Amino acid sequence: MRFARFVLIIQAVIMAGLSLAYWLRPYEMANLNGMLLMESASVSHMRVYYGGLQLGLALFLLWAARAPERARPALVMLMITLLALVLGRLVSLWLDGGALIGFDLVSLIYRVLAALLAAAAWLAIRETPEPEPERIEPPTRRLHDEAPQPFRLGDGPVSDEDIGAEAPAAPFRRGQETSE
Numbered sequence: 001m002r003f004a005r006f007v008l009i010i011q012a013v014i015m016a017g018l019s020l021a022y023w024l025r026p027y028e029m030a031n032l033n034g035m036l037l038m039e040s041a042s043v044s045h046m047r048v049y050y051g052g053l054q055l056g057l058a059l060f061l062l063w064a065a066r067a068p069e070r071a072r073p074a075l076v077m078l079m080i081t082l083l084a085l086v087l088g089r090l091v092s093l094w095l096d097g098g099a100l101i102g103f104d105l106v107s108l109i110y111r112v113l114a115a116l117l118a119a120a121a122w123l124a125i126r127e128t129p130e131p132e133p134e135r136i137e138p139p140t141r142r143l144h145d146e147a148p149q150p151f152r153l154g155d156g157p158v159s160d161e162d163i164g165a166e167a168p169a170a171p172f173r174r175g176q177e178t179s180e
Contacts, residue, residue: 001068004121008065015058022051075122082115
């Protein structure tokens with residue numbers, strides 16, 4: 001589980017950092033991607049989709065890293081998201097005739113490696129599940145080691161005087177004569 005948490009936290013930090021970069025420096029980040037922001041609507045679009053979406057994914061990954069039952073679905077989401085971006089880049093290269101092969105190659109390699117790390121973490125959790133915690137029974141307190149006897153009609157509560165004395169031969173029953 002440590003490896004899975006490590007992968008989720010590292011990806012969350014990277015996504016949060018990119019999110020802040022797109023929020024604070026949208027023009028520079030767009031220029032790194034070969035885009036030119038001409039209108040204020042395009043700047044807003046850059047901040048919302050590139051900044052906000054990555055921040056949301058980063059927060060989800062941090063939330064998922066806190067519990068083992070949430071880590072596996074988060075790793076699957078991370079793999080699907082990264083591989084979808086890789087597929088989108090490869091389809092784009094194919095449709096563009098491979099003209100931009102050097103463009104964003106580092107990002108493509110990073111996404112493939114990150115998806116492989118997420119897959120490795122997912123498999124590690126799958127193969128070695130966390131052991132169920134051992135149930136500890138609450139302590140019981142018994143006054144006598146013998147099994148409890150069923151209640152009989154005429155049995156009454158034991159008084160403090162009876163504890164020190166010997167037990168009566170037979171319990172009092174209705175209709176019996178008392179010796180008084």
